[in-house]
Amino acid sequence: xxxxxxxxxxxxxxxxxxxxxxxxxxxxxxxxxxxxxxxxxxxxxxxxxxxxxxxxxxxxxxxxxxxxxxxxxxxxxxxxxxxxxxxxxxxxxxxxxxxxxxxxxxxxxxxxxxxxxxxxxxxxxxxxxxxxxxxxxxxxxxxxxxxxxxxxxxxxxxxxxxxxxxxxxxxxxxxxxxxxxxxxxxxxxxxxxxxxxxxxxxxxxxxxxxxxxxxxxxxxxxxxxxxxxxxxxxxxxxxxxxxxxxxxxxxxxxxxxxxxxxxxxxxxxxxxxxxxxxxxxxxxxxxxxxxxxxxxxxxxxxxxxxxxxxxxxxxxxxxxxxxxxxxxxxxxxxxxxxxxxxxxxxxxxxxxxxxx
Numbered sequence: 001x002x003x004x005x006x007x008x009x010x011x012x013x014x015x016x017x018x019x020x021x022x023x024x025x026x027x028x029x030x031x032x033x034x035x036x037x038x039x040x041x042x043x044x045x046x047x048x049x050x051x052x053x054x055x056x057x058x059x060x061x062x063x064x065x066x067x068x069x070x071x072x073x074x075x076x077x078x079x080x081x082x083x084x085x086x087x088x089x090x091x092x093x094x095x096x097x098x099x100x101x102x103x104x105x106x107x108x109x110x111x112x113x114x115x116x117x118x119x120x121x122x123x124x125x126x127x128x129x130x131x132x133x134x135x136x137x138x139x140x141x142x143x144x145x146x147x148x149x150x151x152x153x154x155x156x157x158x159x160x161x162x163x164x165x166x167x168x169x170x171x172x173x174x175x176x177x178x179x180x181x182x183x184x185x186x187x188x189x190x191x192x193x194x195x196x197x198x199x200x201x202x203x204x205x206x207x208x209x210x211x212x213x214x215x216x217x218x219x220x221x222x223x224x225x226x227x228x229x230x231x232x233x234x235x236x237x238x239x240x241x242x243x244x245x246x247x248x249x250x251x252x253x254x255x256x257x258x259x260x261x262x263x264x265x266x267x268x269x270x271x272x273x274x275x276x277x278x279x280x281x282x283x284x285x286x287x288x289x290x291x292x293x294x295x296x297x298x299x300x301x302x303x304x305x306x307x308x309x310x311x312x313x314x315x316x317x318x319x320x321x322x323x324x325x326x327x328x329x330x331x332x333x334x335x336x337x338x339x340x341x342x343x344x345x346x347x348x349x350x351x352x353x354x355x356x
Contacts, residue, residue: 018096022113024150037064098119103153107127137152143161145294168278190265196208198269198271200322206332207336208267212240223246224249264347265343286302289328293305304346311329
């Protein structure tokens with residue numbers, strides 16, 4: 001291969017060696033990685049694309065078109081774990097990757113691809129990774145959004161950003177949704193899925209119990225979706241909403257994917273489940289307070305972006321995980337009644353349910 005790399009030039013179109021993406025491992029970020037997959041599929045249709053993943057995010061890969069394989073390998077966040085890095089490097093070497101896109105700026109993310117001897121290792125300058133990467137990219141701080149930073153690595157070096165990126169896609173078969181409904185004793189009618197969790201308490205809208213009650217009173221089936229960390233929220237919401245509200249939280253992310261695929265509307269904080277619902281094509285309402293919809297909303301677009309509009313808060317958006325000003329008004333001033341009315345309107349438009 002000449003000095004012009006596969007991703008920084010148009011040479012060597014006959015190369016069929018696979019490409020590895022080393023992504024961010026938060027659920028929402030992992031879903032957004034599918035845009036990177038789609039950019040690579042379009043540029044290099046003859047080169048398979050694999051995703052390194054944790055056990056948590058691995059189920060998502062089954063629903064991502066254009067991904068050949070998930071490389072499931074859990075690495076601890078807080079330490080080097082040299083033995084695990086060496087084991088991963090051995091596994092990557094056996095797969096004969098021609099290119100690795102290292103999306104995170106951490107040096108730990110670049111260790112295994114370097115030890116594996118992957119010929120082309122692409123990433124932004126950062127965290128003393130000289131020697132670990134060999135196709136440097138500059139100018140990350142000038143790129144406006146998280147997706148711009150990631151997807152730019154799949155383009156030729158210094159290529160202009162497109163007006164629009166390909167949106168993430170998750171695809172679930174209709175028969176899988178039917179089996180999931182039957183296994184959980186759910187009706188075939190339209191339901192609203194609530195995703196009350198998020199990383200960072202400041203992103204959590206606290207009026208889900210009231211919203212569930214209002215929806216249930218109108219005869220709308222309500223599902224609470226999330227991981228084991230949301231079990232307490234789910235119990236509170238079920239207690240407020242009554243028998244029309246189901247707790248569907250659990251340990252398997254696949255359950256969350258199927259719930260969001262089956263729902264008529266999803267109401268979510270700025271969280272991984274919001275990105276899952278949007279990528280599935282489910283009408284999704286994203287509730288934003290401390291974070292910016294421009295920076296963090298799904299590329300797929302939302303059925304509604306819900307923000308407080310009663311006052312102008314100088315601290316918003318703060319991007320902080322804990323509110324330090326104004327007593328969380330950016331979320332407290334979003335009324336449950338307002339969210340429910342928007343959800344009813346979305347159901348009426350998308351499901352033909354004019355009387356909810």
